Structures are given as structure tokens and as C-alpha cells.
Amino acid sequence: MQFSFFHLMPYSAVNLEAIKHTAWINFSNSNYDPKKGHKLYNRYLDELEFADELGFDGICVNEHHQTAYGIMPQPSLLAGALSRRTENAKICILGRALPLTENPLSIAEEYAMIDNVTGGRLIAGFVRGIGCEYHSYMVNPANSLERFHEAHDLILQAWTQPGPTAFEGKHYRFQYVNMWPRPYQEPHPPIWIPSQGSAETKDWASHPDRKYTMLMTFSPINNVIRNMNAYAEKCEEYGYKCQPHQLGWALPLYVAETDEKAIEESREHIQNFFNKFVLAPTEYRMPPGYSSINSYKMILENKMKFREQFLSIEMLMDNGMFICGSPSTVAEKLEEYQEAMGYGNLVIMGQFATLDHEHTKKSMQMFSEEVMPKLRHIGVPTVAAAE
């Protein structure tokens, strides 16, 4: 099992009372204080660096725009800062939102630079960005999927084909694709696809030409299990056995001395996360064309209805969207779920919403010292597969 520590970098200094309708798109930035932001950025970078010291295999950043949910609109900047201050951990950008940019080559360049500086410690995440970003960046959601695939193809071409080459797409066109630098890792950095588990994503990511890691993010456990199993089945259909590293699970997680203490210390913060920082009406999250009509209706029915109610820590723990407890409780749950879905990458969000620095560090340390060692041996490639 490989363990990564993920940070959203929430603007935790926000006045929670001010978040009424949403924390996204048009939640005014007059609610942001740069002096507090300065402290938070540095605190959060300390936490990511601490994860490297603790022996996490990866440290992860990601991209969101115009929201108190996460103040990392340009994650490669922070990945660059981390690349010189960390020694061992992979630096995972999970990920840049490809369709949001008019020039995906800039993403190929950022990633290749970090890969060069770190001598091959980059994990390259590609996402479409959630629906809200399409309101903020005014990119047409109807083109989101097409642009994602085109941008991906362009980046891979830039990374793997000796330049100059031409790229002629519907949305992106270049006469001279000839990127300096080329990535450090051959043929290119590992690619992870954070996902909510659409069928199209599974088919595409698991294809033998790609075998990209599908990272299920912030989803109810039944959904995570169903999607990981479906991914593995798709691999079988393609004629190969899915390897544990191809399956990743990302979720908020908190460890304390006892189950009771863990719940007590995290309750307020995880409830703030799911009820305040995530808050956005359906129209914000689901702009027209972002998904197919059928997926749109399904998401509306399942996910949006679920999120209309107040989510208590008990509900979140019951449906596996949050794991919390003593080290042994947490290790047992993770092992049980690993058996059910076969993941080899666990990505924990160890800081969430308003959780303070001391508790974040305490939980991280306890996780790395008392949970990770118990699980190292599972979620590794089978001998047969290694052959």
C-alpha cells in the first residue's frame, strides 16, 4: 500500500456565518483576508512538508477556483515550492483541470519542469474540474469532455514524441509542439485520474494503452467499491489483471488516541467541510453539458438529494465518506475496505475545513506511526502479476 497526504488548503479563517448560499463562484472575496491567507499558506505547506518527513509516499495538491473550499487555483506553484523542500515523497498534482486552459501545453511544461527539478518525483493528475469552475472560468461545459481528451492527447504528444510535431485538434491547434524541457521520467510521469467514477472515465483510464490510476474522491463507500470493482472488471475485459496501484481512494481521515476522542476532535470540522465549504446549489455544480443528460439526472437524484440535508459526522462515517477513530479502528476499516475493492493507493485528506494545525499534525503522526505500518503489506502487486 502506498500512502499519500492530500491538502485542499481551505480558507479556514472564513467566517462560517457568511457562507449562506454557497462557498463558491460568487461567494465574495471580501471574505478573504490576505494576512490570514499568508499564515495559512505557510502553515499548509509546513503540513505537506511534515508528511514527507513522516514517510508518506506522496504529498498532494489540487486546483479549485474562486472558493473558500480551497485556495490553490494554481497548484503547480505550490508543487514547485514543495519540490525543493521535500526529499522523498512523490509530488502529486491531483490535478490540473485540462479543459479550463486555452493552452494545455502550459500544463505539460509546468509538470515537466517539476519532474526535472525533483528528478522524477512528479505524479501527474488530470481532471476536468468540477462544474463550478466552468462558471468561474466561463469555459463552455458542453466542450469539457472533448477538450479534456484533446488536451490529454496534446500533453502526451508533447511529452513522448520528439519535436517538433504538429497537433491539429478541434479545440487546440499547434504547428510546433517541441517542449523544452522533456519530462524526467520515461516515457512520462505516472498519470492519475481523480474521478467520481463515470463509466466513460473507467473505460478510458483502464485501457491497456493507459492503465492510469483511477482515484475515487470523496464518494460514499458503496459507490467507491462499485466503481473500483467495475474498473477491475473492465481491465479483465481488456485482457489483463488490474494492479492495486491502478486503484486509489481519497477521503478525509482523522486518527486520535481513542474512537471517542477522534470523533470529538473532528466532529465540528468535518461537518463544516461537508455542510459549509462544499456548499453549492445544483446549478453551480452541474452546468449544462458538463455531463450527459442521463448522468445529470442520476447525479441529481443520488448525490444532490443526499447533500441537501445536514450531514452529521455519524452519517458521514456510516456511509464511508469519512474514516475516524483510534489507530486500530482506522487500520481495521482500511484493511476491510481494501479487501472489498483492492486499492493500492490511499490518499488521506488529513486536514479539512477548520481543523487546526496541532490536531492535523497529531493525527498525521499517529497515522504514519501506528496505521501505515499495519497496512504496508496489503495492496501490493501479486507475484503472478509481477511475473
Added chain:
Amino acid sequence: MTSHKAEIITINGCDTEYLRGGKGPTLLFLHGAGGINGWAPYLDALAQGYDVIAPSHPGFGRSEDPDWLDSVSDMAFFYLDFMEYLELQDVHLIGNSLGGWIASEIVIRGDERIKSLTLASAAGINVVGVPMGDIFMWSNEEAARKIFFDQEIANQRIAASETMDEEQKDVQLKNYFTTGKLSWNPRFHNPDLSKWLHRIKVPTMIIWGENDEIFPAAYGEAYNALIPGSELRIIPECGHLPHQEKLEEFLDAVHSNTSKT
């Protein structure tokens, strides 16, 4: 009710449904983002004096969503083909909202088949400093409240939307998706259109609800300033859909314009 029929024809590979009814000069009605929802009272009223043709645009209603559809420009060329296919002549062209944008784009490309133009709360242009309402951020209920001045009509629409069957819901989503595709950015306009509106030479009537919260009445004034010889009628106590909210005033403006030809 005037008798009418629904037909499907194939234009540029796209199965396209249109309703047709009434007798008189040809009138082509281009719907807005909400689509054509059956033979509505305003179509029936128009059919008293005209041969009314009301298509569902490609990507709307029961018409197909063709691969080639990317923009309102595609839509405008499609309707030039559509009129050619049906051999329509001397057409009184009416467009509401998104349909008004399409209508303007048709006429600047070629007015050989067009006799008059009526724009009702038309999208298509941008007035700097006068923000449009953002329909993509509104819930169904908010949208109904903002689209109609008369909140009683809004209440009826909200109640009706709660009893829609699956097919109606699918059509509503399809209309919403295609609207987004055509008008996301630049939002509900083509920056080039205002440069060429002087090419509109046919009699043009511009109808606007004084209380339009999507395109405020300043948009009507801007259209009126850009189209030579056009006439502007601003209807008091009226939202974004004058043909639904103030049918009499709407019909009066249409007749007044078509009788100029």
C-alpha cells in the same frame, strides 16, 4: 383552436420537427431557450392570420442534436437551408430570446426569403455596463420568478414543472444543454453581430418587456439603434416572454410590422 400538424424533415442530416398551422402569409417563429411546448396559445393566435411554421431548433425538443452544431452561426445557416427546403418565400420571421439572436444572424447572412423581422427580447448583442441575468445560475423556480413579471403565471409554471413526465423532463434538459452549448461564452451574444446589423433592410419590429430580467430593456434600445429604420415597443409590466405574458400587445406589434411590407 386552429388545426395544425407536426412534421419531421431532414435538413443537412438533421431530423427536424416543426409545427405548422393557419392560413395567410408565411410566418416562421423561432423559439427561445425553453423550446416549443406544443401548439401554444400564441402560435394559435398567430395562425388566425398567418401560415405559422414553428420548428424545434436542432438540439431542441424532438429535433436531433447534430454533430455539426457548435454555434448560432451554424443555426443561422441551417435555417437558410430550412427555408430553401420548404421553398418558403416572403417570410415574416419572428424570434424570441435565443430565437431572436438566430433570426438576426439569418437576416444579416441573406434576406432573399425574408419579408419582415420581429425580435422579441432577443439575445445576440451585449450592452457594456448592463449585465444580463445569469439563467445558468438560477434554479427552475428562480427562473420562473424572473422570467415573468406576473407572479401568478410564474406560480402556474412552477406547479406545472412539478408534474412533468420523464419525456418532458428529458426535453427540458436537452433544451437547457443545447442553450448552454450555444451561448455560454460569449454569454448569449456574438461580438461580431452588432457590426453587421446594418445589413438588415426589411421592416423590423423590436418588442421588449419593460421588466425583462434576462436582457434588460436597454438591450432593446441597443438593437433599435443598430438596425436601420426599426421600431421599438417596450411593453409595461412584462417580463422576458411578451408573446406569453402580453399576447395582445405582442400580436399588435407583429401585425403592425408585417403590414408595413
